[in-house]
Structure formats: structure tokens, C-alpha cells
Amino acid sequence: MRLSTKGRYAVTAMLDLAIHHEEGAITLADISEAQGISLSYLEQLFARLRKNGLVAGIRGPGGGYRLSRPPAEISIADVIVAIGEGVDVTLCGGKTDCQDGERCLTHELWQQLGSRIHEFLESVTLASFLERKNVNLVVRRQQRRQLVSIPRLQKTVA
Amino acid sequence: MRLSTKGRYAVTAMLDLAIHHEEGAITLADISEAQGISLSYLEQLFARLRKNGLVAGIRGPGGGYRLSRPPAEISIADVIVAIGEGVDVTLCGGKTDCQDGERCLTHELWQQLGSRIHEFLESVTLASFLERKNVNLVVRRQQRRQLVSIPRLQKTVA
DNA sequence: AGAATAACCAAGTAATTTAGTCAGGAAATA
DNA sequence: TATTTCCTGACTAAATTACTTGGTTATTCT
Ligand code: FES
Ligand code: FES
Numbered sequence: 001m002r003l004s005t006k007g008r009y010a011v012t013a014m015l016d017l018a019i020h021h022e023e024g025a026i027t028l029a030d031i032s033e034a035q036g037i038s039l040s041y042l043e044q045l046f047a048r049l050r051k052n053g054l055v056a057g058i059r060g061p062g063g064g065y066r067l068s069r070p071p072a073e074i075s076i077a078d079v080i081v082a083i084g085e086g087v088d089v090t091l092c093g094g095k096t097d098c099q100d101g102e103r104c105l106t107h108e109l110w111q112q113l114g115s116r117i118h119e120f121l122e123s124v125t126l127a128s129f130l131e132r133k134n135v136n137l138v139v140r141r142q143q144r145r146q147l148v149s150i151p152r153l154q155k156t157v158a
Numbered sequence: 159m160r161l162s163t164k165g166r167y168a169v170t171a172m173l174d175l176a177i178h179h180e181e182g183a184i185t186l187a188d189i190s191e192a193q194g195i196s197l198s199y200l201e202q203l204f205a206r207l208r209k210n211g212l213v214a215g216i217r218g219p220g221g222g223y224r225l226s227r228p229p230a231e232i233s234i235a236d237v238i239v240a241i242g243e244g245v246d247v248t249l250c251g252g253k254t255d256c257q258d259g260e261r262c263l264t265h266e267l268w269q270q271l272g273s274r275i276h277e278f279l280e281s282v283t284l285a286s287f288l289e290r291k292n293v294n295l296v297v298r299r300q301q302r303r304q305l306v307s308i309p310r311l312q313k314t315v316a
Numbered sequence: 317a318g319a320a321t322a323a324c325c326a327a328g329t330a331a332t333t334t335a336g337t338c339a340g341g342a343a344a345t346a
Numbered sequence: 347t348a349t350t351t352c353c354t355g356a357c358t359a360a361a362t363t364a365c366t367t368g369g370t371t372a373t374t375c376t
Binding site for chain 1: 159160161162163165166169170173234238243244245247249262263264266267268270271274275278279282287290291
């Protein structure tokens with residue numbers, strides 16, 4: 001029962017974009033530096049975010065990435081799902097066929113768990129999460145373009 | 159966001175034990191055959207279940223494993239936690255120190271998610287789950303010692 | 317036009333984790 | 347004492363995750 005750092009990176013990066021949503025595009029190079037993630041790795045993440053319509057890339061000087069929807073309309077679930085870190089915990093992947101083509105004994109259990117997880121992550125939007133953390137936000141707003149950061153990967157936690 | 163097959167095996171095996179709770183001990187060899195898991199692998203799982211006081215091993219001929227508490231007092235969360243498949247989704251593991259010793263921006267998000275997951279899994283006990291599936295149970299009770307099975311591992315789902 | 321900038325893309329490699337095996341005890345019963 | 351069954355640790359194989367390398371294309375600035 002673990003969440004990959006990929007998911008964590010994506011969410012943090014999206015929060016960065018949300019914080020600076022009014023200021024135009026932000027380059028991956030900036031995020032890369034702030035978070036200590038390699039540029040190429042970020043590019044891979046953003047490729048998926050873009051393909052799922054969460055962000056828009058703007059090329060050339062002055063370009064970068066920006067949210068393609070307002071922060072209030074992007075949930076954490078959207079982000080997690082977009083980067084391929086599914087929320088489905090069943091073995092069968094929703095096909096109810098993992099036991100010789102039949103639904104296994106525990107299918108419903110995992111399906112319900114998956115639903116709960118999705119419900120929760122869907123209930124939190126980029127905007128609502130930042131709202132709750134607004135003390136920090138004020139500080140950050142005073143220093144424009146200050147990006148949040150998460151630590152260099154130590155270990156993916158169980 | 160995935161659950162390992164280890165967790166799934168453990169839960170299914172525990173349900174087996176719960177179903178035959180009144181009939182005395184069940185050997186790992188039986189479960190091994192029913193589920194198509196190697197005996198040694200099962201032994202590893204049960205070692206942890208035993209260390210966490212969920213099952214009791216009985217050696218010698220006629221021995222096997224049995225639940226050390228009634229099925230109504232063992233939750234799915236107990237099982238998942240016992241085999242080391244934690245429910246904690248934070249990077250820091252609850253220490254709030256993953257960003258240079260400080261709590262990172264997203265800590266609360268993952269912590270809350272972890273709590274929700276745990277809450278849900280705690281709310282389902284072996285007994286309550288089997289209760290819901292009691293149609294199948296009746297059938298199984300008629301054929302004593304019929305073990306449930308889950309399929310051979312195909313792929314760990316994302 | 318040309319150079320700088322930054323998104324875009326496709327493969328490959330390295331590290332970690334998971335899943336599973338092997339070989340050998342040690343306790344209880346018959 | 348022979349058998350059954352639990353119990354233990356170390357070891358291997360497979361899969362996944364994290365990350366690197368080396369490019370191409372679009373846009374803007376000079
Ligand atoms: S998990 Fe869906 S059928 Fe087994
Ligand atoms: S996840 Fe706990 S401090 Fe970052």
C-alpha cells in the first residue's frame with residue numbers, strides 16, 4: 001500500500017503551478033531546481049499531465065507550463081490518475097475475472113477500498129488544499145516565484 | 159497506489175482460516191495447494207501473522223494454524239499491517255521531517271489519506287466480510303474443508 | 317536570419333522492491 | 347523414533363520504479 005514518489009512529485013509540482021497560476025507559465029527548469037529532480041524526469045511526468053489535459057505547455061523563451069484549468073477544478077485524484085498511478089487496488093483491474101474468469105472472494109473488498117481512496121482524493125482540489133495551508137501561502141505570495149520543494153528521494157515508504 | 163499480492167494472499171488465507179474456524183487447525187500445505195502458492199512463501203507470511211498475534215501455530219501431526227482471536231475481532235487492517243504492508247502513505251513515515259527535517263507541504267494530504275484507508279480496512283472484520291458474502295459461505299459450509307482460492311499471480315495491478 | 321530558450325520525444329540504464337526458492341532445523345504427536 | 351508440521355535465514359529471479367542520455371521541434375529575441 002504505497003504511493004510512488006512519482007505521484008508525490010507530480011502533486012507537488014502541480015501545487016507549484018497552482019500557487020503561481022496568475023503569473024503565467026513556469027519552466028520545468030525552475031521546478032527541477034527547486035525540487036532537485038532531473039529535468040528529463042519532470043518532462044516525463046508533464047508529458048502525461050499534458051496528455052490528460054491538466055496542463056498546457058508553451059514553447060520558446062518565456063514559455064513553460066501552466067494549468068489548463070483553474071486550481072479549483074483540478075483534484076488530486078486527477079493528478080494521480082493522469083500520471084498512471086491508478087487508484088484501483090483490485091488484481092483484476094475492475095474486470096471481476098481474476099479467479100478463472102470469475103470474481104474472486106475478495107474483489108469487492110479491494111474495489112470498495114479503491115472507491116474510498118478515489119473519493120477522498122477527488123474531494124481535495126489544488127485550490128482547496130492550498131486554502132487550508134494559507135498561512136504558508138501568504139508567506140510565499142510575498143516572495144514571488146518562490147517555488148515549493150520536496151526533498152530528494154530517500155526511500156519509497158511502504 | 160497499489161496493494162501487493164502479499165497482502166492479498168494474506169487476507170485470502172486469513173479468510174480461509176476464518177471460514178474453518180470451528181473445525182480446528184488448517185495446515186499451510188492445504189492452503190498452499192488451494193491457492194497455488196509455494197509452502198515456503200506462505201510460511202513467511204504466517205511467520206509475521208503469528209508474530210503479530212493474529213494466528214497460532216500448532217506443531218506436529220494434526221497441527222496447522224488457527225486464528226488466535228474470533229473472526230469478528232480481526233480486521234483486514236490488522237492483517238495488512240501484520241505482514242508489513244503498511245497503510246502509511248507519507249514519505250516521512252509519520253515523522254514530519256521529509257523536507258530538511260521539516261514537514262513538507264503535502265504531508266497532511268498523505269497522512270489524511272492513510273487515515274482514511276486505515277479507517278476503512280479497520281471497519282471490515284473477517285467475520286463481517288464473510289457475513290456479507292454468506293451466500294457463498296453456505297455452499298462452502300456444506301463441503302467441509304473446501305478452501306477458497308485466488309488465482310496464480312498474473313500481474314500486480316497498478 | 318540566427319541564436320537562444322524551452323517544450324517535446326524515444327530509448328536505454330541503474331536501483332529498489334517484490335515475489336518466490338532452497339536448504340535445513342526444531343517441536344509436537346503418534 | 348518416525349512423521350508431521352511449524353519455523354528460520356539466506357539466496358535468486360522477476361518486476362517495477364527512478365533516472366539518464368541524446369536528441370528534435372517550436373517560439374521568441376537580437
Ligand atoms: S480482484 Fe477482481 S476478481 Fe479478483
Ligand atoms: S510526507 Fe511527512 S514531511 Fe513530507
